[in-house]
Amino acid sequence: MSMRKVVADKLLWETLKRWKRSSPETDRLQFLQSVPFFNELTNWQLKSVSEIIFERSYDANELIFEEGQPGAAWFLIMHGKVSVEIYREKYTARLATLEKGAFFGEMALLDESPRSASARALEPTRTLALYRNDLNRLIEKDPQTACQIYRALARIVGDRLRSTNELVQNETEKVAA
């Protein structure tokens, strides 16, 4: 085989690989692999999660969901910034500003309770959304994957509860002092 043919073949394979790498599905998979929430999932499991996930794009200042609305999906930020806020009559409090790789609305995966806060895109933002009933169906189709997602979710909710308890404790101590 001539050297020229080898180089041509190599070039062809490189182009094909690059083309494959740049498909939206592969991008999504690569992104999911980089998120700690999914770090326990194998490639096959990530693929089955990727099949049930929706990609959404939001403009700057666009509401992703509103406080009080029934929650149905969990959001993962792929690109951009999101502000989690609560609106009251006299003020608006920003609870957190989330960036790439962060997620919000996780309680919607557990029940239909209303959203406890609003989420708004601070800049053009791309998110991945996982619908509660799709995750429920994943329990039947792929129980192991669903179980691992729920475990990760429980860990996150537990962490947040722990930090909230610490916050409440600190505030109580401050008031007592």
Add this chain to the structure above:
Amino acid sequence: MKNGKDFEVKEFERKTRRKVFHIAFGLVTTIVVGLLFWKLHMLILPITVGALLAFLFRPVKERFKVPWLHHELQVLCSFACIGLVLFFAFNNVRTHIPDEKQKLELKVRLKYKLNEKYQQVVNAKAADGQKTLLGPLIAKEAGPVMDQINHFLDLNQDEQELFLKYRAGYKNEPPIEDKFFEYFIANRTTSTYTPVEHDPALGQPAVAQASTATPAKVKKDGHKELTIWMLAPLIFIFLGFDNGQLRRYFIGLVPNRYFELSLTVMDMLDDAIGKYLRGTLMECFLVGLTLTVGMILLGIPISVAVAIGVVSGLVNAIPFLGTVIGLIIGLGYALIAENVTPLIPGLNPDDLAIYVIVLVGIAHLLDNVVFQPFVLGSAVNVHPLVVMVAIISGSLMMGLWGMLFAIPTVVVVKTAVETLFKELKDYRII
């Protein structure tokens, strides 16, 4: 500062442009879809049938879900399984489908027996030997119907010649039995029960006008119908291969504001339709099974009992009318049945028609009291009046298919409207 204002103005303009574009696009799409709908309305039924089959088939596909197996391979495996089941079922059914000779025998026997029973009922005498008053009344009402049935069951010239050939021993088949030949002779002398009305405008008997289609036209229409119906399996296959892409595509078109709402509505709709369709299928299967078992117990041959059970079970999907059609089929066979020996001791074979009526009654009662609450309990409840109106409207629009799809359509519309309004309120959109 000026830059910020410029940006706001540009954003406002962009949003206005987007609104105009959306409205224009929506209008054009509505017109195009409306036009296509009007021009290609004949495709609606095959597409609906294919889509519904794919919908019913989905649980089977889900059963083959193996994480490490490629989706297309999983679908092919499930298709192969369904194909195998259908192949064996078809092979089994094919042996029970009457051939040319049996069809002729059946037609002759059916016509003879029906006329015999009709004569018995019309000429029935009371205990004192006098004719009852009921006979002429039945003759007046049922006579024209019997004439139509006789006209339908009449053997045409070619069929008569074929019958006589089979009688003499044709295609190495054993000759037709003497009793069928006697029926054949007797059928030739069957007279009409009502005088044939002449159309004064044409001077032709009214019955003769029933069919004006030429054989060439019928053949052409048949080809067209076949081509159209080829769409159903294609839709079924393509939807079978779909791995949620269609849903994702449609959800992708929905504005962000309605994203979660549309997911919830679609899911509820999917759930309601699935429950209703699978529930109805199970209900039809149970009714068909009841009738089949009952008919076997009444001594009807297994192949015939299964055939009647399958057809009655399928038409049971049409509320109210399903039972009537099942009764007509069962009763039709009971009237022509010969040499029947009921498996239940003490039953008189001559009263088979009465037993069939009782059996259909029991199946209907079981359906209403046990099957429906048990199988369709959590599915959508539709008011009986709505059911009646929907069936009549369906039959007026699309005949038998219309009647069959009337209730699923009502279920879809009812669930869609209810869910949409509930969710729109929950999401504080209205």
